[in-house]
Every structure is written in C-alpha cells, then in structure tokens.
Amino acid sequence: MNIEAVNNTPEFDAKRWRAKFSGEFLNVNGHTKMGLTDHFGPLRVQRPFYPEGPDCLHLYLLHPPGGLVGGDKLSITLCAKEHAHILMTTPSAGKIYRNISGIKQGQYVNIQVADNATVEYLPQENIIFDDADAELMTQVDIKGSGTFIGWEITCLGRLEGDNPFLTGGIKQGLTLTQDGIPLFMDRLLFKAPSDLQISKAGFQNKSVYGTFIINQQVMSSELESSLITWQEHQNKTLSLTSVSITQKPGVFIARVLGDKAEQARDTFESLWALLRPHVIRKKACAPRIWRT
Numbered sequence: 001m002n003i004e005a006v007n008n009t010p011e012f013d014a015k016r017w018r019a020k021f022s023g024e025f026l027n028v029n030g031h032t033k034m035g036l037t038d039h040f041g042p043l044r045v046q047r048p049f050y051p052e053g054p055d056c057l058h059l060y061l062l063h064p065p066g067g068l069v070g071g072d073k074l075s076i077t078l079c080a081k082e083h084a085h086i087l088m089t090t091p092s093a094g095k096i097y098r099n100i101s102g103i104k105q106g107q108y109v110n111i112q113v114a115d116n117a118t119v120e121y122l123p124q125e126n127i128i129f130d131d132a133d134a135e136l137m138t139q140v141d142i143k144g145s146g147t148f149i150g151w152e153i154t155c156l157g158r159l160e161g162d163n164p165f166l167t168g169g170i171k172q173g174l175t176l177t178q179d180g181i182p183l184f185m186d187r188l189l190f191k192a193p194s195d196l197q198i199s200k201a202g203f204q205n206k207s208v209y210g211t212f213i214i215n216q217q218v219m220s221s222e223l224e225s226s227l228i229t230w231q232e233h234q235n236k237t238l239s240l241t242s243v244s245i246t247q248k249p250g251v252f253i254a255r256v257l258g259d260k261a262e263q264a265r266d267t268f269e270s271l272w273a274l275l276r277p278h279v280i281r282k283k284a285c286a287p288r289i290w291r292t
Contacts, residue, residue, distance in 0.1 A: 001181040003235075019043035020075040025057060027083035034058040035081070040112045043074060047106045056085045060289055067094065070101030070133065076109045080117035085280075087120040093155075094263065099133040099168070106135030106171075115144030118280055122272070122287075125153035125208070125216075125261045131168045142178040142215055147280060151268045153210035155261050156192075157205070165207065167192050176215060176251065183215055183251045203286075204257065207241075210264045210273055213256040216279055219247035223278060230274055238263055 022091030027037040031054040036238075042064050063074065080086055092160040097103055113119045121140075128134050140148050152174060154272070159164030167245030169191040176184040193204060196202035203209060227245055234243040254271055256264045273284035 009069070017075055018075070019063065022044065022075075022077040022079075022266055023059075024081060024180070024225045025084040025117075026077040026081050027055075027085075030055055032084045032086060040080060045075070049287075052290070054281065056118075056282070056285075059086055059087060059088045060287070063090075063094070066092065066141070068105040068107070068134075069097050069098050070099035070105050071103040072105045074107040076107070076123075077112075078110075079112040079121060080119050082114045083116050084114070085118040087122065087287065089287050089289065090123045090203065091292075093124045094141045096128045096130050096132045096134040096136075097236070098131040102133075104133050104135050108135070108136070109138040111140045111148070111150075113142040113146035113148050114138065116209050117148055118147040120147065121148070121150035123152070124290075125155050125210075125265065127155045127158060127261075128165060128168070128170055130157050130163055130165050132170070134172075134175065136170070136172045138174045140176045142173075142176065144181075146178075146215075148215045149272065149279060151210060151212040151213075151254070151272075151275070152263050153208065153268070154260060156197075156207045156209075156256060159207050159259055165192055165197075172187075173212060174213070176213065176249065178215055184213060184253065186211060187218065194199050204242075206257045206259055207259045208256070208261050209263050210256045210268060212256075212268050214252040214275065214279060215250060216250035216252060217250065218275060219245075219248065223275075226274065230271065234267055238267065243267055249291060269276060 021043045022038040023037040026033050034048055044062050046060045098161050099105055112117055142148055157163050173187040174186040190196050231243055231245050241263045244255045246253045256267050260266055276282055276284045
C-alpha cells in the first residue's frame, strides 16, 4: 500500500532531482508511532523523539543537500491518523538557490489530519535567493475534530549578506480545508522587481514575511485580551517587524512582516507558546534542534 503523493506535484523528468517523503502516524494505546513510510532521494527523518511523553512524536525532516537548484523538487506528505499527535520541524532553513536551468524548483507539502488527530507544522524559514524561480505549495486537509497548528516563514534574498531579491519569481500557496470546506486560501505570484515589494499593501520594502494559522476559534473572551496585549508588545519592541492577528470563522491567522528571519521565528514561537496550552492543553515544548 502506498501513501498517495501530493496531488499538485508536477511530473518529474530526467533533468529534475526528485526527493520525496511520505509518512503516516498512528496512535497505538496512547503512543504516537510512525506507520508506513516511503522515501526517495535526499529527504529523510531522524528517529522519532518524545520529549513530551509517548503521545506526541517530534519529527525532524532532513534534506542533506540543504537547498534546491533549478529542477529540484521536494514532495512531503504527512498523514496523522485518529488520535495521533505529531510536531514536525526542520533542523535548518530551506534554501532556494539561483536558477540557471530554466526548470522550476520547489517544495510541495500535503498534510492530512484525521478526526481527533493533531499536527503541528513548524518548519524553519525558506530563503529565496536572488534569481530563483520557486514554487512553495502547502495543502492541509483536516477531518472532523482534527487540529492543525502551523507556520511558514519566507525570506526574499539575504539582506544581511548583501544579497537582496532583485530578480526572479515565486509562486506560493497555503490552503486549509476542513471536511472538504475551504477555511483558508492564500496565494502569491510575482516576479521581481515588482511594485508588490514596495507598496503599502504589499511587503513595504521588507524582505521577510510569514503566516501562522490554527483551525480553531482562538479569540475567545478568555484569550482576546492576552492576544491584543501580545500583539501590541511585539509591535512596540520589534522595530523591524510588524505583527497582525485576525480571527475568521473557524480559523485564527497571524502575520509577520520584517527584515530578520530570527525575529519572525521568535515572534511565532512566542505566539505558539501562548496559544498551545489553550488549543491542545499542552505547554509549549520547543524542539531541541531549534537551540542547536
């Protein structure tokens, strides 16, 4: 039995380096374990970690080459079965390098969350180098009372290395559905140089942006005051970063816009630490790879 690959992953030919990881995660007597897995190419996982106990599996997804050149494609499928709980992260930033091949490079993620399962998708940032031609597509499908907590952070160029994003393109999407009903659909398509990079309705001359999302009604009377205080504090103390929060029907959204990936990660980690105990009744337990 094979786990289905990501539906929107393009066909691969001899000019492309394909890497794939598909994994299912099962709850066996209160213990989340890895079930059927399938991998191809340079995309692997370390052994599962259980810093919070057996019910929550921490998964580190490794891509040893460290980045994608023209034609490289990563396909990632995570399937959490009923009552399973996984926290997935990466040991370092993903890198989308300059493209000289004329063939798109990209990452395609499909996450399936069963009824009463929990997936926390907390990768480190993706850095899009100047003159890249990148696709970053993430699809999350949730069933019943499944819970998804996730973020994605993108850096356009490397300002600290004096390598801004002056030319190139990016196609990016993040979609959540619950029982087949769309909760959130985010799409970005642009080629640099673009007015989007400088406009007030766009990136405002910032190079780092991110989205944090939970498929729950988070802005309750219990939490609303704490969230507003948190947002005000972040915007006051981080001079290079702007943060906004929004509660839509069935989905909580936070956005970050700035110039430093580390500040964006720290912002989302502090929000995760604030909300996790209320959403899944567990205190935040940061993966140790974040501190190494």
